[in-house]
Amino acid sequence: MAASLSSAGTVRVLSTLARSSLLCSSSGSRGLHVTAACCKNRAARTRVGKGEKPLTYEQAFHPHHIGHCKGWLSQHTSNLKGEEGAAERTMEDVFIRKFMFGTFHGSLANEIVLKRRGNMLIVCALMIQKMSPLKFYFLIGYTETLLSHFYKCPVKLEVQTLQDKAVYKYI
Amino acid sequence: MAAPGRHVGHYIQRNGRFLLCNIEQVLGHRSFGWTPAVRQQAAEVNQELPESIVIPKKKTWSKEAVLEALSSTVGRDPTACPYMFQDDPFLTPRTSTEFRMFALSQESGRDAAKFFINSNPKFFTKDFAEPHIPCLMPKTVSLVLEEVSEEALKERINLRKVSAAVDMYDQLLQAGTAVSMETTHGLLDLICFYCDKDPAEEEEPQREDTDSDEPKPKGRIHRASDFIKLTWKENNNAERIFNLLPERDTRCYSALIRGMVKYRAPAKAYSMYTDMLNNRVTGDVHIFNTLISSVVHLRVNYEARWELVTELLYQMNQQKIRPNILTFNSVLQTLRRCGPIGKSLSLQTVSEMKALGIAPSLATYEHILCLFHKPVAQKQYGADILQEIVSELEGTSLTCQDPNDVLFFATAMRVCVDTKELELGYKVHSLTEFGENYKLQGVPYQRSTYYGRFFNLLCMMEHVDAVLKWYRRLIPSLFYPNVQGMMDLLQCLDTDNRLDLLPDIWKDIKTVGHENKSEVVEEVLQLMAREKHSPEVQESFATCALDVKNEFEVKRLLQWSNLSLSNVTIVLLRANKTQMAWEMLELFKSYNRVPSKEVLDAFLTVCHSDGTPQKAVELVQAAAALCLLQTPTLATRTLAEFDLTEEQRAILTELEAAGEPSD
Numbered sequence: 001m002a003a004s005l006s007s008a009g010t011v012r013v014l015s016t017l018a019r020s021s022l023l024c025s026s027s028g029s030r031g032l033h034v035t036a037a038c039c040k041n042r043a044a045r046t047r048v049g050k051g052e053k054p055l056t057y058e059q060a061f062h063p064h065h066i067g068h069c070k071g072w073l074s075q076h077t078s079n080l081k082g083e084e085g086a087a088e089r090t091m092e093d094v095f096i097r098k099f100m101f102g103t104f105h106g107s108l109a110n111e112i113v114l115k116r117r118g119n120m121l122i123v124c125a126l127m128i129q130k131m132s133p134l135k136f137y138f139l140i141g142y143t144e145t146l147l148s149h150f151y152k153c154p155v156k157l158e159v160q161t162l163q164d165k166a167v168y169k170y171i
Numbered sequence: 172m173a174a175p176g177r178h179v180g181h182y183i184q185r186n187g188r189f190l191l192c193n194i195e196q197v198l199g200h201r202s203f204g205w206t207p208a209v210r211q212q213a214a215e216v217n218q219e220l221p222e223s224i225v226i227p228k229k230k231t232w233s234k235e236a237v238l239e240a241l242s243s244t245v246g247r248d249p250t251a252c253p254y255m256f257q258d259d260p261f262l263t264p265r266t267s268t269e270f271r272m273f274a275l276s277q278e279s280g281r282d283a284a285k286f287f288i289n290s291n292p293k294f295f296t297k298d299f300a301e302p303h304i305p306c307l308m309p310k311t312v313s314l315v316l317e318e319v320s321e322e323a324l325k326e327r328i329n330l331r332k333v334s335a336a337v338d339m340y341d342q343l344l345q346a347g348t349a350v351s352m353e354t355t356h357g358l359l360d361l362i363c364f365y366c367d368k369d370p371a372e373e374e375e376p377q378r379e380d381t382d383s384d385e386p387k388p389k390g391r392i393h394r395a396s397d398f399i400k401l402t403w404k405e406n407n408n409a410e411r412i413f414n415l416l417p418e419r420d421t422r423c424y425s426a427l428i429r430g431m432v433k434y435r436a437p438a439k440a441y442s443m444y445t446d447m448l449n450n451r452v453t454g455d456v457h458i459f460n461t462l463i464s465s466v467v468h469l470r471v472n473y474e475a476r477w478e479l480v481t482e483l484l485y486q487m488n489q490q491k492i493r494p495n496i497l498t499f500n501s502v503l504q505t506l507r508r509c510g511p512i513g514k515s516l517s518l519q520t521v522s523e524m525k526a527l528g529i530a531p532s533l534a535t536y537e538h539i540l541c542l543f544h545k546p547v548a549q550k551q552y553g554a555d556i557l558q559e560i561v562s563e564l565e566g567t568s569l570t571c572q573d574p575n576d577v578l579f580f581a582t583a584m585r586v587c588v589d590t591k592e593l594e595l596g597y598k599v600h601s602l603t604e605f606g607e608n609y610k611l612q613g614v615p616y617q618r619s620t621y622y623g624r625f626f627n628l629l630c631m632m633e634h635v636d637a638v639l640k641w642y643r644r645l646i647p648s649l650f651y652p653n654v655q656g657m658m659d660l661l662q663c664l665d666t667d668n669r670l671d672l673l674p675d676i677w678k679d680i681k682t683v684g685h686e687n688k689s690e691v692v693e694e695v696l697q698l699m700a701r702e703k704h705s706p707e708v709q710e711s712f713a714t715c716a717l718d719v720k721n722e723f724e725v726k727r728l729l730q731w732s733n734l735s736l737s738n739v740t741i742v743l744l745r746a747n748k749t750q751m752a753w754e755m756l757e758l759f760k761s762y763n764r765v766p767s768k769e770v771l772d773a774f775l776t777v778c779h780s781d782g783t784p785q786k787a788v789e790l791v792q793a794a795a796a797l798c799l800l801q802t803p804t805l806a807t808r809t810l811a812e813f814d815l816t817e818e819q820r821a822i823l824t825e826l827e828a829a830g831e832p833s834d
Contacts, residue, residue: 133262133269134276140257141280149288152300152307161261 048171057168058111076116089116092151096123099147103139106130109165121147121155129161136161249644266684267619267651319346321354328357333369336361337408344415355412356422362409363430366401403436421455429461437465453490456498459483464501473510480505496532499524500573503538517542533611534573536560537582544586554590557583561598568606577613584624593632596625622650630659635667647683654688661694670698671708674715687728692719693735700738703745713746720755731758737767744773749781756793768801775808784813788822795826803827 044063046055061070074093078086093114100112104127113124123143127136140157147155252263256273264270288295292309300307312330316323319342327336340358343350350358413419413427424447431440444462447454463483470476480502487494502520506513517539524531543556561583571577580603587596603609603621612618622645629638642660646652652660657680664672677695685691696719699712716739722728723735740755752774759766771794778787787809795802806827810820 129261133264134272136262137256137273137277138280138283141277142284143280145281145284146287149284149295149307149309152298152304157257159257159262160259 046171051170053171054165054167055169055171056110056166060168060171071113073111074114076114092121096121096147100125100143103143109162119153121151121153122158123147123155124158125160127159127161128165129163247648249648251648253648265647265651265682267615267653268684270615270651319343319348321348321350324350324354324358328354328361331361331365331370333361333365333367337367337412340412352420355416356426359409359412359423359426362407362412363426363433366403366430366434367407367409368401401434403431403434403439419450419452421452421458424452425455425458428458432461432465437468440465441469448486454487454492456487456492456495459487459492459494460497460501463498463505466505467508473512476505476509477512477516494527494529496524496529496535496572499529500532500534500538500575503535503542504575507538507542513542532572533569533576533579536564537575537579540579540582540586544589554586554592554595557586557590557592557595557599561595561602564602565598566605569608569611571611576611577617580612581617581621581624584621584628588624588628588631591628591632593628596628600625619650619653623653623656626650626652626656627659630663633663635663635669638663639672646679651683654685654691657683657685657691658694661691661698665698670702670704671711673699674711677715677718686722689729689732692722692729693732695719696735696738696742700741706746709742709746712742713748716742717751724758731762731764733764733767736762736764737770740766740770741773744770744777747777749777752777753786756790760793760797765797765799771799771801771805775805775812779812784809784815784819787813788815788819791823791826 040063044059046053046059058070058073066072074089076089077083078089096114097112100123101108104125107127107130109126109128115122115124136159140159144155144157252258253270255277256263262273264273288309289312292311295309298308314323314326314330314332314335316326319339321343324336324339324343327339336358340350409427409430413423416423424443428440428443428447431437431443440462444454444458447458463480466476466479466483470479484494484502487498499520503517506517506520509516521531521535521539524535540557540560569576580599583599584596587593587599603612612621626641626645629641633641638660660676661673664670664676673695680686680691680695696716699716703709704712719735720739723731736755736759740752743749743752743755756766756774758764771790774790775787778784778790791802791805791809794805803826806823809815810823810827815823
């Protein structure tokens with residue numbers, strides 16, 4: 001579920017970027033990239049079912065609840081006035097979410113929370129106790145080192161484990 | 172919501188006290204918020220008991236209360252898991268095996284990542300770190316230069332490719348190019364260090380035991396390099412290249428001699444050294460250090476060993492080479508194997524060291540301690556030497572100057588245990604806690620030895636309250652106790668009559684993973700069943716005993732023995748859990764175990780107090796079925812104490828009679 005949601009988000013970003021580059025290209029190369037659109041009345045909203053679909057707290061609330069009942073999944077300062085690099089941070093976040101989803105496949109209980117403090121990137125993840133602790137530690141060591149070398153900054157993982165996904169309500 | 176809040180704030184500010192009194196009565200049970208601790212009334216009590224409302228006294232805090240609370244957060248947190256692990260109960264290690272396995276798996280994950288990074292460097296070269304961070308860039312592990320040149324040779328030396336370097340050197344010689352002395356030195360160092368083999372790439376760092384919890388024997392080695400028993404081969408590449416050299420200087424000799432000593436060819440090293448002397452080349456301090464440490468293998472007789480050492484030192488003096496700390500430490504290490512003359516000579520060595528102005532390191536002290544306190548409990552020196560050492564080192568920051576420094580603390584604690592000096596143990600421990608000295612406690616195995624011995628000393632000498640305080644502080648954040656540690660703790664509880672803590676300790680035993688050790692379990696049961704305690708304690712013992720029974724029955728970790736079954740039954744009977752006790756009797760039959768005399772007596776007493784003569788008769792019949800020797804006595808007792816029906820009497824008399832002839 002996490003992958004599909006974030007890919008829809010990226011897709012939306014990509015389509016806007018494509019359109020803007022179309023407008024300001026003056027070098028003669030015209031590319032038309034068309035991607036699927038995700039309207040704002042469908043983004044990050046789970047459609048109501050028959051009462052058998054379990055939702056976590058994160059999924060149960062819609063994007064307009066961010067700041068009211070939901071927090072932010074990615075925390076960095078580049079959206080403040082005068083700060084740069086918001087787009088790069090967003091791309092990094094997308095990559096890290098996909099990376100975590102693939103590495104800890106099937107063990108993620110909820111979305112990843114990314115916090116940037118100073119130079120450090122702290123990845124907070126909630127996992128299901130699907131594997132033995134040895135395998136968890138192997139993947140944790142692997143992820144930390146790989147991401148540190150990739151982004152040239154210290155990356156720390158903070159993992160909490162649960163028995164099952166914490167269901168908030170059924171839809 | 173924000174705007175009205177502002178108005179409320181103003182209102183409260185103006186009518187502060189009046190409002191507060193009113194609001195407190197209204198918001199009875201939500202007594203946190205804006206009331207400071209000084210006026211904290213425990214209004215929670217109001218809800219529970221309508222009969223008696225007890226309003227406790229006002230709580231007053233001292234002026235330093237906040238500071239004290241803050242200071243308790245500084246320093247080591249004994250409830251936290253070790254920092255390298257994730258802070259989650261599922262992912263925190265509980266035994267020393269788990270500690271090691273988790274650390275190793277994390278390390279192997281890191282190595283896997285490094286392997287990927289180094290084999291695909293093109294994805295990791297984009298450098299946007301300002302300033303540049305060299306340790307986060309991929310390392311080149313594959314050779315770049317292929318042509319026959321000195322640069323290529325240097326590259327191979329840097330990348331530690333031994334055989335490739337030797338090939339390159341041979342090719343250079345054949346081509347006739349001269350190789351600079353620097354590079355030759357580097358090449359010889361490389362070959363001698365790795366004994367002419369390519370260093371294997373990080374094979375499992377600890378290939379040895381999975382039978383972990385037992386304390387390892389003292390001399391056991393842990394590194395992979397010691398398992399591959401490399402020996403210096405005759406006429407290997409190092410010697411060959413050495414012989415081909417037109418002129419050989421100190422560094423070449425040094426490399427060869429050190430390599431030979433490292434890879435178990437001390438005799439060759441010594442002959443190379445005499446070679447060196449004959450060619451009138453001066454040695455250097457490293458050569459002498461290694462030769463002194465290899466004297467033990469060169470001579471067998473104690474006096475001969477010391478003679479050789481003095482000879483080497485004399486030659487060192489002649490060649491005007493200044494000894495360093497490692498020289499003296501190797502002298503002391505050799506003296507340890509020199510028998511009875513070692514003691515006096517070691518003190519002379521230390522005074523020589525001080526005369527030269529070299530400060531002793533921890534390894535020096537460790538050698539001296541081992542010389543004066545052999546593990547076979549000889550106590551003629553008391554702990555004076557350790558006292559002196561500790562008072563000298565007190566409050567100093569220690570640095571590691573010798574690889575053997577890390578053995579000091581474990582040895583010091585052993586001396587304290589052997590001489591039963593509690594105060595000295597505390598002083599040694601405070602030395603480890605000062606500044607960064609904890610780093611000198613060594614690898615986890617050394618650390619657990621040290622703490623194991625420290626805990627042993629505490630259990631032997633201290634009152635149980637202090638022991639429990641240290642128990643909470645040390646375990647499990649600093650070390651995981653082994654079977655010996657748990658037995659010590661149980662004995663200490665026994666000595667000071669705190670057996671009511673047994674159920675809690677049993678929970679800890681299960682956490683640490685010792686519930687499958689029969690001696691621990693037997694000891695716990697024995698202590699529970701020995702005497703009669705107060706009713707609450709008996710209740711808790713009964714719950715604990717049922718838990719132990721679970722371990723035996725459901726998890727099948729251990730085998731029941733006579734003693735354990737009897738003890739569990741007695742505990743259950745004392746806590747008046749009669750029904751379960753009868754079930755235990757069934758277990759006796761199914762496991763073919765014999766209940767002890769106390770069990771049967773206890774059963775009879777319970778039957779008597781419950782007034783169930785039928786059960787008593789059944790018991791005697793069961794005893795007869797098990798062919799117990801006590802059957803006739805039991806029968807007599809039953810006949811005497813209970814009022815029975817005629818047929819019961821008949822059965823019992825028969826059993827009584829039947830028992831006697833089979834004596």
